[in-house]
Structure formats: C-alpha cells, structure tokens
Amino acid sequence: MYSEPEPDTARRMRGMHATAAAALNATPTGSREAWGWRGRTLGRTVATASGEGWLRLVSAPADKAGGKLWEGPQEAERLMPPAVPRPRLRERRTWTEGEHGYLAELYDKITASTITTHEPILREAPDLNDAWWDELRTALGAIAAVPSDRVAVRQEYLDRAMPQYLGIPINTKVPTWTTAHGDLHWANLTGPALTVLDWEGWGIAPAGYDAALLYSYSLLVPDTAAEIRRRLGHILDTPAGRFAELVVITELLQTTTRGDNLDLEEPLRGRLSEIIA
The missing domain is CATH 3.90.1200 (Aminoglycoside 3'-phosphotransferase; Chain: A, domain 2)
Incomplete structure (x- = not known):
C-alpha cells in the first residue's frame, strides 16, 4: 500500500521474500508487490500445492524482531470469531539474518x-x-x-x-x-x-x-x-x-x-x- 522503498531495502526484502517462498514451498506469481511503510513489509501472490496464497514478509531490526506485532496475526487467527472477515493464516516462519529478523506469513489469497x-x-x-x-x-x-x-x-x-x-x-x-x-x-x-x-x-x-x-x-x-x-x-x-x-x-x-x-x-x-x- 506504500511506495517502493529505497533500493538497498527493496533489494534485501526481495531476496528475503524469495528465501521465505522457498522455505514454504511457494512460488511467487505475477509482478505485483505490496510494500509496507518504508519497506518494512513486502507481500506477493504465490502458488502453492494447496492453491493460490499471499506471502507476506515482515522485517525488523534483529533486537526488535518479536513481541506483540510479531504475534498479532497468529493470535488473531486463534481468537477472532467468524464474524470478522479476514485472510486465514496457513503457515509462518521466523528467522534472523545479519542485522534483521524476519517473519514470513502464508495466507489464503483474498481476491477483493x-x-x-x-x-x-x-x-x-x-x-x-x-x-x-x-x-x-x-x-x-x-x-x-x-x-x-x-x-x-x-x-x-x-x-x-x-x-x-x-x-x-x-x-x-x-x-x-x-x-x-x-x-x-x-x-x-x-x-x-x-x-x-x-x-x-x-x-x-x-x-x-x-x-x-x-x-x-x-x-x-x-x-x-x-x-x-x-x-x-x-x-x-x-x-x-x-x-x-x-x-x-x-x-x-x-x-x-x-x-x-x-x-x-x-x-x-x-x-x-x-x-x-
């Protein structure tokens, strides 16, 4: 929903998104990228064995990778009732590389x-x-x-x-x-x-x-x-x-x-x- 970040951030996030896709047995499809504020997140449509999905990558400094924001989607999946329409979370991965921590979340694709x-x-x-x-x-x-x-x-x-x-x-x-x-x-x-x-x-x-x-x-x-x-x-x-x-x-x-x-x-x-x- 935001503009593409500065080149170094964009390059790093694209590389880590590809890493996340491989770890989750997902293949990015199409060219559309959804960037978060200042490149903190990057989402793309992916193909998986269970159908199309949406792979969202979150980045934070390694010492801040965790806590409330990291756990929010997983807790929403567990606690929010059916009356709240939201994308369903299928799978997630977390890891640290260099100065950054990463969270990859694979969701059902939303067509709207x-x-x-x-x-x-x-x-x-x-x-x-x-x-x-x-x-x-x-x-x-x-x-x-x-x-x-x-x-x-x-x-x-x-x-x-x-x-x-x-x-x-x-x-x-x-x-x-x-x-x-x-x-x-x-x-x-x-x-x-x-x-x-x-x-x-x-x-x-x-x-x-x-x-x-x-x-x-x-x-x-x-x-x-x-x-x-x-x-x-x-x-x-x-x-x-x-x-x-x-x-x-x-x-x-x-x-x-x-x-x-x-x-x-x-x-x-x-x-x-x-x-x-």
Missing part, C-alpha cells in the same frame, strides 16, 4: 482489492453497498467483544501526548476500554467484499477507536465521512466515541510533526474544534 492502494487516507468516495457497511458494523462489534491482554493504545501515552498535541487541558483517563483492530484504515479494508487486513497491532484501546480512526482517515471526502457517522453513530456519537476521536486526532497530529498525513492536519484541527466546542 483494498479500497485504497498506496496510503491509508481516503481521497475519493468508495462505492460500497449496504451489505458492506452492515458487515463492517458487525465485525467491529465482534472485535470489541474479544477478550485480550494485548494492548493497542496505552494510557501512559495518552497522558503524555494528548495535552501536547491537542494543545488543551484535558482529562486523559480512558472512560471505557474494548478490543480494537488498531489500524482500521482504507488500505486495510477490501471491497466490494469486506475483508479486514493487517492484524499486527490489535489489542485493547479506547472504546470506539477503530471507528474514530476510519472516520479521521476519511475527512478529505466529506460524503464518506458523513456516511461513517451515519453507519457507526452508535459508536461515535457517544462520550466514549468522542474521546476515541480525540485519541486518534492526537496520534495523527503527532504523525504530521514527522512529515506524514500532512493533508489531514487542517481537517483534524477543524474536527478537534467541533468536539471541544
């Missing part, structure tokens, strides 16, 4: 396309029917009900970051915690058939976090943003939902200080003004 391809931000209205929205609403409810000791958003972070990036005195105590996907944006959702992708970071977050994140990434397309509020108003139009919006605004405003999501800064500040008013 992601709604955005190169970034989380929505820039034009998607053509989604009532069934898609109903399924999303059901999936969010099912995710929220999954018991978990994984953590997607930490209270300690909110205590520090919310006053800093919102620029207002605020009670940072989370009113209600539920389980969240944690990265629910348009490049992690498919259409016209719904699939929820990328289960690395799921865990406990402020109630309404997923809906608030999807809404915030939609602010450049007012019609879709309004549709989200109509479809998910039972989540967003509550005190907990408004707090979740403030959490997401905090996180995204912080990313703008690193040069990311700059197009969202003005609408995010506009929405902040509406909430605190």
Whole structure:
C-alpha cells in the first residue's frame, strides 16, 4: 500500500521474500508487490500445492524482531470469531539474518482489492453497498467483544501526548476500554467484499477507536465521512466515541510533526474544534 522503498531495502526484502517462498514451498506469481511503510513489509501472490496464497514478509531490526506485532496475526487467527472477515493464516516462519529478523506469513489469497492502494487516507468516495457497511458494523462489534491482554493504545501515552498535541487541558483517563483492530484504515479494508487486513497491532484501546480512526482517515471526502457517522453513530456519537476521536486526532497530529498525513492536519484541527466546542 506504500511506495517502493529505497533500493538497498527493496533489494534485501526481495531476496528475503524469495528465501521465505522457498522455505514454504511457494512460488511467487505475477509482478505485483505490496510494500509496507518504508519497506518494512513486502507481500506477493504465490502458488502453492494447496492453491493460490499471499506471502507476506515482515522485517525488523534483529533486537526488535518479536513481541506483540510479531504475534498479532497468529493470535488473531486463534481468537477472532467468524464474524470478522479476514485472510486465514496457513503457515509462518521466523528467522534472523545479519542485522534483521524476519517473519514470513502464508495466507489464503483474498481476491477483493483494498479500497485504497498506496496510503491509508481516503481521497475519493468508495462505492460500497449496504451489505458492506452492515458487515463492517458487525465485525467491529465482534472485535470489541474479544477478550485480550494485548494492548493497542496505552494510557501512559495518552497522558503524555494528548495535552501536547491537542494543545488543551484535558482529562486523559480512558472512560471505557474494548478490543480494537488498531489500524482500521482504507488500505486495510477490501471491497466490494469486506475483508479486514493487517492484524499486527490489535489489542485493547479506547472504546470506539477503530471507528474514530476510519472516520479521521476519511475527512478529505466529506460524503464518506458523513456516511461513517451515519453507519457507526452508535459508536461515535457517544462520550466514549468522542474521546476515541480525540485519541486518534492526537496520534495523527503527532504523525504530521514527522512529515506524514500532512493533508489531514487542517481537517483534524477543524474536527478537534467541533468536539471541544
């Protein structure tokens, strides 16, 4: 969903993806590559003895290769109910080579396309029917009900970051915690058939976090943003939902200080003004 990284990273990741394919008895097919942020992940369609699949390679510095993000997809496979449409994880491998650790995950191939391809931000209205929205609403409810000791958003972070990036005195105590996907944006959702992708970071977050994140990434397309509020108003139009919006605004405003999501800064500040008013 992101652009190809700098040449050295791209070359290393392609080589390790080929290594992973050989280890999993998979053969890459086609030329399409799906890159993650700064080349941290690389996915490709593969052929296997049990049919087409999707091979995703994750890379991290060797001393950080493990933990919550490493185990997220495997835990989602174990704990998420059928009401949450997601790619099924068939097999995985981990190894270290040089300065990097690697995780290879072989999934069933999803035929539907992601709604955005190169970034989380929505820039034009998607053509989604009532069934898609109903399924999303059901999936969010099912995710929220999954018991978990994984953590997607930490209270300690909110205590520090919310006053800093919102620029207002605020009670940072989370009113209600539920389980969240944690990265629910348009490049992690498919259409016209719904699939929820990328289960690395799921865990406990402020109630309404997923809906608030999807809404915030939609602010450049007012019609879709309004549709989200109509479809998910039972989540967003509550005190907990408004707090979740403030959490997401905090996180995204912080990313703008690193040069990311700059197009969202003005609408995010506009929405902040509406909430605190």
